[in-house]
Amino acid sequence: MTTAAPDHAPKYAQLSLPDRIGKAMPLLLVPVLVVLGFLSIGSTSSWLTLTVSGLAMGMMIFIMASGLTLVFGLMDVINFGHGAFISVGAYVGISALLALESWTGVPSLLLNVAAVLAAAIAAMCVTGALGWGFERVIVRPVYGAHLKQILVTVGGLIVIEQLIHVVWGPDEIFLTRPEMLKGAVTFAGAAIEKYRLLAVIFGLALFVAMRLVLKRTKIGLIVRAGVQNGEMVEALGYRLRLVFIGVFIAGSALAGLGGVMWGLYQEVITAGMGEEMMILVFIVVIIGGLGSVEGAFIGALLVGLLQNYVAFLEPKLALISNIALMTAVLMWRPQGMMPVVKAK
Amino acid sequence: MSDPILELSAVHTDIAQYHILQGVDLTVPRGGVTMLLGRNGVGKTTTLRTIIGHWQARSGSLRFNGTDITSMPTPARARAGIGFVPEDMGIFSDLTVEENMILAAASGPLDPARMQWIFRAFPPLKTFWRAEAGNLSGGQKQMLSIARAMAEERKLYLIDEPTKGLAPAIISTMASALRDLKAKGASILLVEQNFAVAKALGDTAAVMDDGRIVWAGEMAELASDAALQDRLMGLSMEAH
Numbered sequence: 025m026t027t028a029a030p031d032h033a034p035k036y037a038q039l040s041l042p043d044r045i046g047k048a049m050p051l052l053l054v055p056v057l058v059v060l061g062f063l064s065i066g067s068t069s070s071w072l073t074l075t076v077s078g079l080a081m082g083m084m085i086f087i088m089a090s091g092l093t094l095v096f097g098l099m100d101v102i103n104f105g106h107g108a109f110i111s112v113g114a115y116v117g118i119s120a121l122l123a124l125e126s127w128t129g130v131p132s133l134l135l136n137v138a139a140v141l142a143a144a145i146a147a148m149c150v151t152g153a154l155g156w157g158f159e160r161v162i163v164r165p166v167y168g169a170h171l172k173q174i175l176v177t178v179g180g181l182i183v184i185e186q187l188i189h190v191v192w193g194p195d196e197i198f199l200t201r202p203e204m205l206k207g208a209v210t211f212a213g214a215a216i217e218k219y220r221l222l223a224v225i226f227g228l229a230l231f232v233a234m235r236l237v238l239k240r241t242k243i244g245l246i247v248r249a250g251v252q253n254g255e256m257v258e259a260l261g262y263r264l265r266l267v268f269i270g271v272f273i274a275g276s277a278l279a280g281l282g283g284v285m286w287g288l289y290q291e292v293i294t295a296g297m298g299e300e301m302m303i304l305v306f307i308v309v310i311i312g313g314l315g316s317v318e319g320a321f322i323g324a325l326l327v328g329l330l331q332n333y334v335a336f337l338e339p340k341l342a343l344i345s346n347i348a349l350m351t352a353v354l355m356w357r358p359q360g361m362m363p364v365v366k367a368k
Numbered sequence: 369m370s371d372p373i374l375e376l377s378a379v380h381t382d383i384a385q386y387h388i389l390q391g392v393d394l395t396v397p398r399g400g401v402t403m404l405l406g407r408n409g410v411g412k413t414t415t416l417r418t419i420i421g422h423w424q425a426r427s428g429s430l431r432f433n434g435t436d437i438t439s440m441p442t443p444a445r446a447r448a449g450i451g452f453v454p455e456d457m458g459i460f461s462d463l464t465v466e467e468n469m470i471l472a473a474a475s476g477p478l479d480p481a482r483m484q485w486i487f488r489a490f491p492p493l494k495t496f497w498r499a500e501a502g503n504l505s506g507g508q509k510q511m512l513s514i515a516r517a518m519a520e521e522r523k524l525y526l527i528d529e530p531t532k533g534l535a536p537a538i539i540s541t542m543a544s545a546l547r548d549l550k551a552k553g554a555s556i557l558l559v560e561q562n563f564a565v566a567k568a569l570g571d572t573a574a575v576m577d578d579g580r581i582v583w584a585g586e587m588a589e590l591a592s593d594a595a596l597q598d599r600l601m602g603l604s605m606e607a608h
Contacts, residue, residue, distance in 0.1 A: 242470065242471075245463065245467055245470060245471050246471065248460070248462065248463060249460040249463060249467075249471055252460050252461065252462060252463075253458055253460060255422055255442075255458070256454065256458035256460070257471070258421075258422075258441075258442040258443050258446070259420055259422070259442055259446055259452040259454075259458070260446055260471060260472055260474050260516070261443050261446035261447045261474035261475075262443055262471075262474060263441075263443045264443070364462060
């Protein structure tokens with residue numbers, strides 16, 4: 025039985041068509057960019073290769089950025105140290121893969137994927153623990169002070185990078201992917217790297233899982249509500265500090281996972297790789313809208329696709345394409361595409 | 369008089385460099401509605417925010433239900449039985465009405481009997497149960513804000529200007545819900561500028577000026593004395 029609203033209750037007004045299109049615009053940007061890419065590139069096979077590559081890159085950036093946007097949204101913390109978790113994750117994961125050579129060196133898809141999963145879990149455990157320590161020692165004393173946060177988290181990033189040099193040595197480490205993830209499959213005349221396909225599938229699965237947790241569980245509700253109005257969540261009886269620590273740990277673990285995947289994608293890892301990725305990660309967080317996982321997902325796909333298309337069409341412009349994208353999005357929507365938190 | 373549900377003694381609260389509460393002494397009796405009145409900017413909202421713990425008292429003490437809560441964090445105060453409805457309503461606008469209510473039941477699932485009571489008080493919440501709270505009208509948001517506080521049994525409700533900016537018909541719905549809450553034996557500390565509502569609901573009243581309580585007594589006494597209202601608040605509430 026439905027109880028009717030009383031006469032005085034205002035009714036919903038149907039949104040006008042332009043308003044509805046305006047709300048859906050961020051969701052349309054990725055397909056629009058894909059179509060524009062197709063029209064500009066001309067060759068179907070090149071377009072398909074670049075699109076899968078762009079989606080794979082976008083998924084990995086999303087994995088790295090999703091934790092950061094929630095950390096920023098929940099507690100207004102700017103964590104430049106996030107890049108360190110990407111690097112540490114890559115080193116731990118690759119070390120695990122090297123230790124599992126008997127799984128990676130055989131042409132068995134099952135064993136190869138199991139090895140990658142084991143490496144990802146090892147990386148996430150270590151970076152999650154590192155994130156917990158980082159929050160306690162470095163972030164906690166500087167809540168509410170943005171300038172101090174920038175200074176100490178950059179300091180933390182430098183210290184961790186140097187510790188990587190101490191543990192793994194100063195040189196870059198080259199690696200090869202597991203046997204069954206090497207090479208490419210041919211589809212519609214386009215060569216698509218197997219690993220990139222795996223990265224797309226993995227990234228999508230993670231996005232769906234994150235959405236399910238955020239939308240269907242109480243802890244997800246608390247996180248989403250906390251990003252919007254942390255004070256009110258506390259007034260309802262929830263200890264937001266504990267939730268934040270949990271999100272910080274999860275975000276650090278996801279950065280570590282992103283690090284492993286990025287290392288396998290590039291087939292080389294360095295202590296500074298996380299720091300280099302932070303530019304793209306921050307662009308994604310900003311254009312997606314602070315605190316928005318969906319916004320970060322769309323932003324990451326746009327960044328990945330645009331970088332690949334522009335690098336093919338006009339290589340000299342590839343470096344500035346993402347900055348141009350961020351500028352354009354912010355001119356259109358100064359709070360980002362799907363902001364949850366208002367910029368402070 | 370039975371032991372009060374809430375006692376504030378010489379409470380001082382600062383916001384940044386400003387000394388807002390300058391020694392608040394306030395007693396809220398158990399059961400019934402206590403009106404917290406005064407002109408704009410005298411510290412009424414800061415008093416409520418100090419009680420829930422959003423602002424920490426610099427000195428003085430707060431006792432709730434016989435327990436010293438002065439240094440308790442906000443979540444512990446809420447779990448002890450204080451419900452808070454802020455002036456800006458504090459709605460989670462990206463969440464649905466249902467999700468807002470699920471969150472409000474911090475100790476477990478929503479109680480169906482309690483929900484029926486809430487739906488009777490605020491029928492639009494049932495109509496828009498699956499709608500995003502950000503799409504509700506101002507009055508419906510205020511209903512949701514109060515309904516959230518009612519989702520679990522609380523010993524004390526702190527409600528900040530629930531009728532501000534609302535149409536008369538919605539104010540009537542709101543007053544009726546608060547009367548219902550009061551009838552169930554709840555203790556309510558209510559900041560309200562609408563005199564008709566204050567007079568209809570209030571059992572006792574406290575008037576603030578310059579960060580202090582300058583008068584406390586029966587609401588009926590204040591309501592019947594225009595000269596007293598003028599002296600305490602600079603205007604007759606009848607003319608408000």
